[in-house]
Amino acid sequence: xxxxxxxxxxxxxxxxxxxxxxxxxxxxxxxxxxxxxxxxxxxxxxxxxxxxxxxxxxxxxxxxxxxxxxxxxxxxxxxxxxxxxxxxxxxxxxxxxxxxxxxxxxxxxxxxxxxxxxxxxxxxxxxxxxxxxxxxxxxxxxxxxxxxxxxxxxxxxxxxxxxxxxxxxxxxxxxxxxxxxxxxxxxxxxxxxxxxxxxxxxxxxxxxxxxxxxxxxxxxxxxxxxxxxxxxxxxxxxxxxxxxxxxxxxxxxxxxxxxxxxxxxxxxxxxxxxxxxxxxxxxxxxxxxxxxxxxxxxxxxxxxxxxxxxxxxxxxxxxxxxxxxxxxxxxxxxxxxxxxxxxxxxxxxxxxxxxxxxxxxxxxxxxxxxxxxxxxxxxxxxxxxxxxxxxxxxxxxxxxxxxxxxxxxx
Numbered sequence: 001x002x003x004x005x006x007x008x009x010x011x012x013x014x015x016x017x018x019x020x021x022x023x024x025x026x027x028x029x030x031x032x033x034x035x036x037x038x039x040x041x042x043x044x045x046x047x048x049x050x051x052x053x054x055x056x057x058x059x060x061x062x063x064x065x066x067x068x069x070x071x072x073x074x075x076x077x078x079x080x081x082x083x084x085x086x087x088x089x090x091x092x093x094x095x096x097x098x099x100x101x102x103x104x105x106x107x108x109x110x111x112x113x114x115x116x117x118x119x120x121x122x123x124x125x126x127x128x129x130x131x132x133x134x135x136x137x138x139x140x141x142x143x144x145x146x147x148x149x150x151x152x153x154x155x156x157x158x159x160x161x162x163x164x165x166x167x168x169x170x171x172x173x174x175x176x177x178x179x180x181x182x183x184x185x186x187x188x189x190x191x192x193x194x195x196x197x198x199x200x201x202x203x204x205x206x207x208x209x210x211x212x213x214x215x216x217x218x219x220x221x222x223x224x225x226x227x228x229x230x231x232x233x234x235x236x237x238x239x240x241x242x243x244x245x246x247x248x249x250x251x252x253x254x255x256x257x258x259x260x261x262x263x264x265x266x267x268x269x270x271x272x273x274x275x276x277x278x279x280x281x282x283x284x285x286x287x288x289x290x291x292x293x294x295x296x297x298x299x300x301x302x303x304x305x306x307x308x309x310x311x312x313x314x315x316x317x318x319x320x321x322x323x324x325x326x327x328x329x330x331x332x333x334x335x336x337x338x339x340x341x342x343x344x345x346x347x348x349x350x351x352x353x354x355x356x357x358x359x360x361x362x363x364x365x366x367x368x369x370x371x372x373x374x375x376x377x378x379x380x381x382x383x384x385x386x387x388x389x390x391x392x393x394x395x396x397x398x399x400x401x402x403x404x405x406x407x408x409x410x
Contacts (some may be wrong), residue, residue: 047089047301048171049290051160051264054094055081058156064163066099067147076154078141079396085351088137089164090303092262094157094248095145096130099356102150111138116306120356125151128250130155131407133262134162141389144153157246159220159244159262162301172218172290173298176352179223179371179380180210183284184226196275196282201243202381207269210286219290220265220387224273224282225258225384226251231278239264242267251280256365256384258283279286285380288352299351306356307343309336313360323364330373331355359385 058075067073077093097106105119113136114265121131135143145154165172170318183190183204190204206222208214224234226249234247250262265271273282291298291327310317310331316338333347333353355367356360369381 019276021170027315036127047164048161048293049074049092049162049219049262049301050172051262051290053083053241054157054159054238054246054248054263056155056157056246057081057093058154059064060155061099062155066151067145068151069147070164071106072115072144072146072367073154074142074144076142077137077158077161079269080167081158083158083161086163087163088141090134090136090162090301091143091158092160092162093133093135094155094246094259095121095133096128096157096247097121097153098128098153100125100127100150100152104147104149104152106147106152106154107306108133108135108143108145108284110202110311111140111142111144113138113144113305114402115144117310119307119358120306122358122360125150127252128234128352129257130247130250131356131373132159132248132262134303134358136305137161138364144250146377152275162303166193169335172295174221174288174290174352175298175367176288177211177243177286179285179287179378181285181380182206182209182222185281185283185360191282191286192308195279196273197279198233198275198277199232201268201272201274202282203266203271203272204284206265206271206284206286207227210359212268212269212286212289216292216295217265217269217289218288218292218300220271221262221288221290222271223258223285223287223380224249225256225285225383227256227281227283229255229280233277233280235265235276235280235282236272236274237261239326242268243272247276252357253278259385260287270303277392287380290321307338309338309343320322328334331370332335333372357383361384 014227016366052235052360056410077083095106095108100123104123106121107116107119109116109331120133123129137143146364185191185195187193206212206220207217212220218331224235224237229251233251235249236243237248238244249257249259251257312318312321312323317332334344336343357370365385367381369377371378
């Protein structure tokens with residue numbers, strides 16, 4: 001999300017875990033109006049993305065009460081906020097945790113399926129955090145969310161959905177990009193060189209920047225970061241229309257935090273970003289975009305069961321040791337295997353992956369970035385963290401060769 005946040009250069013070592021959430025499959029020669037049917041090299045549920053107006057589906061602070069330790073709560077996602085009741089393979093959500101009585105974590109999955117052994121949002125006690133997740137939808141149109149320890153409030157917002165090959169309406173297929181910074185208010189990149197004020201909204205240009213074309217774009221995938229916040233606050237991001245009541249990033253005073261965002265744009269290709277309280281710098285890194293349905297198809301989306309594919313704490317597909325500052329770990333992409341089970345097909349048609357990156361037990365602040373192993377490390381980053389907290393970030397659709405690389409910098 002943001003590289004080079006000054007004042008974060010102390011020695012830092014941290015455990016790392018990497019969970020595979022979804023893959024993108026390239027299907028050559030198919031028009032995106034008709035999602036592909038299965039063949040020998042294409043998963044069945046490959047689909048396209050349709051953004052919706054960001055809408056709050058659950059807030060346990062106002063209804064239902066906090067989740068207890070070990071509790072699972074179901075959230076209905078189909079038939080709400082423009083999401084149809086059928087033909088949906090997965091949804092794009094922002095999940096938030098607040099008011100936790102102990103350090104805990106949430107995980108989300110398709111209702112009715114087996115709970116995966118991964119975390120998708122680490123929630124420190126007394127801190128408000130959020131993360132973007134893409135979750136397959138259960139047969140009853142619901143997703144399940146589990147809280148591990150203590151009690152914690154849960155907030156769930158929906159931002160869009162993926163259709164499947166039984167869908168009748170067309171969505172957009174994905175084009176992954178090399179992560180590129182297009183907005184940084186610390187230096188006047190893409191906006192004025194000044195912090196967002198309390199209650200301020202700025203429209204920043206997205207199309208025509210960082211490899212995104214000037215036309216034919218239905219939605220974008222960006223990482224939005226709040227940095228050097230003077231007060232506890234949150235950021236909102238949206239395209240056309242009035243501001244939603246939902247948030248995309250929660251920021252604690254004096255800390256830096258960010259999250260992945262999938263959103264539509266205004267008619268002239270801009271993204272509105274609002275800061276609620278205090279002053280904060282805002283950084284935007286672009287990771288890719290979705291085409292409008294009238295464009296030729298690119299990469300289709302395939303949800304998989306969330307699976308941990310690397311953990312330095314246990315030695316899963318990596319040396320059992322904490323990452324040191326400036327170090328890099330290679331993570332399997334195509335053909336990722338755990339306990340002799342293939343998580344991602346070893347196929348050239350797998351061009352990108354969606355992963356959840358978690359750092360734990362660090363002793364200083366820093367950031368991490370993820371990128372294809374055959375490319376240079378980008379200036380954008382995926383996850384910013386502060387000393388002592390376990391935090392999770394989501395990286396969407398990094399174009400992959402056989403492997404991804406993860407670099408940690410303090």
